Amino acid sequence: xxxxxxxxxxxxxxxxxxxxxxxxxxxxxxxxxxxxxxxxxxxxxxxxxxxxxxxxxxxxxxxxxxxxxxxxxxxxxxxxxxxxxxxxxxxxxxxxxxxxxxxxxxxxxxxxxxxxxxxxxxxxxxxxxxxxxxxxxxxxxxxxxxxxxxxxxxxxxxxxxxxxxxxxxxxxxxxxxxxxxxxxxxxxxxxxxxxxxxxxxxxxxxxxxxxxxxxxxxxxxxxxxxx
Amino acid sequence: xxxxxxxxxxxxxxxxxxxxxxxxxxxxxxxxxxxxxxxxxxxxxxxxxxxxxxxxxxxxxxxxxxxxxxxxxxxxxxxxxxxxxxxxxxxxxxxxxxxxxxxxxxxxxxxxxxxxxxxxxxxxxxxxxxxxxxxxxxxxxxxxxxxxxxxxxxxxxxxxxxxxxxxxxxxxxxxxxxxxxxxxxxxxxxxxxxxxxxxxxxxxxxxxxxxxxxxxxxxxxxxxxxx
Numbered sequence: 001x002x003x004x005x006x007x008x009x010x011x012x013x014x015x016x017x018x019x020x021x022x023x024x025x026x027x028x029x030x031x032x033x034x035x036x037x038x039x040x041x042x043x044x045x046x047x048x049x050x051x052x053x054x055x056x057x058x059x060x061x062x063x064x065x066x067x068x069x070x071x072x073x074x075x076x077x078x079x080x081x082x083x084x085x086x087x088x089x090x091x092x093x094x095x096x097x098x099x100x101x102x103x104x105x106x107x108x109x110x111x112x113x114x115x116x117x118x119x120x121x122x123x124x125x126x127x128x129x130x131x132x133x134x135x136x137x138x139x140x141x142x143x144x145x146x147x148x149x150x151x152x153x154x155x156x157x158x159x160x161x162x163x164x165x166x167x168x169x170x171x172x173x174x175x176x177x178x179x180x181x182x183x184x185x186x187x188x189x190x191x192x193x194x195x196x197x198x199x200x201x202x203x204x205x206x207x208x209x210x211x212x213x214x215x216x217x218x219x220x221x222x223x224x225x226x227x
Numbered sequence: 228x229x230x231x232x233x234x235x236x237x238x239x240x241x242x243x244x245x246x247x248x249x250x251x252x253x254x255x256x257x258x259x260x261x262x263x264x265x266x267x268x269x270x271x272x273x274x275x276x277x278x279x280x281x282x283x284x285x286x287x288x289x290x291x292x293x294x295x296x297x298x299x300x301x302x303x304x305x306x307x308x309x310x311x312x313x314x315x316x317x318x319x320x321x322x323x324x325x326x327x328x329x330x331x332x333x334x335x336x337x338x339x340x341x342x343x344x345x346x347x348x349x350x351x352x353x354x355x356x357x358x359x360x361x362x363x364x365x366x367x368x369x370x371x372x373x374x375x376x377x378x379x380x381x382x383x384x385x386x387x388x389x390x391x392x393x394x395x396x397x398x399x400x401x402x403x404x405x406x407x408x409x410x411x412x413x414x415x416x417x418x419x420x421x422x423x424x425x426x427x428x429x430x431x432x433x434x435x436x437x438x439x440x441x442x443x444x445x446x447x448x449x450x451x452x453x454x
Contacts (some may be wrong), residue, residue, distance in 0.1 A: 087448040121348065123344060131284065160452065203431070203433035206349065207427035225449075226388065226451050227384070227442050227443075227448035
């Protein structure tokens with residue numbers, strides 16, 4: 001299917017590459033494609049510039065947010081939390097109507113350093129904020145609980161014997177995302193319920209950011225919900 | 228060793244029974260022992276009255292908070308979150324000086340029903356609040372991430388192949404608690420770091436309360452940190 005991935009960071013690149021590998025038609029959305037392509041230096045995490053990445057992934061195209069949704073069955077929000085609402089706004093409410101939006105972002109406030117705080121929690125979530133802003137979109141929260149390479153290839157850790165969460169109000173949208181997760185290699189996919197349960201999935205990140213440094217700092221871990 | 232367990236609820240009873248079984252000298256602290264002993268009806272969860280429980284556990288005694296700490300090497304806070312500061316205040320700052328306090332409680336606000344919110348998070352934790360109130364106590368956070376029977380007998384679930392977290396600023400206090408956890412049967416004990424990491428352990432509970440209903444409602448689950 002045609003899938004639009006919003007965001008050119010590590011999460012966007014990793015998800016886009018995996019979807020491309022799985023023979024989906026992938027377009028990456030960004031605010032200003034010309035500016036993105038003009039950058040020739042690695043980013044602050046040492047990742048290669050987007051132009052190099054695109055050259056290595058000829059099946060994937062880059063476009064402005066406003067141009068990515070046409071014909072896409074799925075829109076993946078792989079921007080950072082603070083950029084999510086502006087990115088979806090740039091995609092446009094009309095373009096988002098009836099579309100499945102897989103929200104991977106976390107509402108992290110990095111302004112006070114590490115570990116970050118969450119700027120929404122308990123009585124709301126980023127996923128619900130996006131859903132309220134675009135009531136006709138079909139928002140599903142998933143994959144925000146682990147690092148990018150494990151999102152798309154859980155088998156890289158413990159043979160895939162760990163868990164991923166799915167939250168959303170639209171059963172068919174959740175099923176589409178669940179099918180995609182299975183294609184990534186996920187076997188233990190826990191349906192937490194309606195989109196408000198994304199509060200739990202997002203607040204778990206407060207533990208993730210504290211586990212990360214004591215487990216080697218690479219993010220190569222995840223939780224298995226044992227029951 | 229002599230151990231004081233604060234709280235007569237399910238957590239207090241379960242922890243006290245297990246410590247008694249492990250041949251520790253256990254006293255349970257409560258606000259008003261006479262009132263606690265006078266109750267002859269099961270509590271709202273269907274648990275037997277404390278007098279029946281004590282008759283079934285003759286090795287365990289009941290005393291007022293002010294009388295439990297004398298000679299105790301460890302004080303276990305098994306009250307509910309809102310009762311924790313009053314309970315420790317009743318134990319007394321002098322009695323808490325240099326004592327190891329294992330804080331199991333969660334800062335749950337049940338006023339709006341289920342799932343509860345946390346009344347402190349992100350920039351503080353219940354464990355840190357207790358530590359600040361009693362700076363001479365040696366507070367360790369652990370066991371707040373799972374249901375009572377699994378806290379003290381992890382082998383009841385998946386042969387014990389799941390994880391528990393420990394947070395605290397005092398290495399010796401953390402080691403005492405870690406030894407106790409090993410005696411309970413824990414094998415994967417993750418030291419998250421200083422007491423401020425209890426924010427992560429407490430915020431995880433926002434996920435726990437959403438997993439609980441979809442996993443059968445009994446709380447018979449836990450996370451294994453796979454790495």
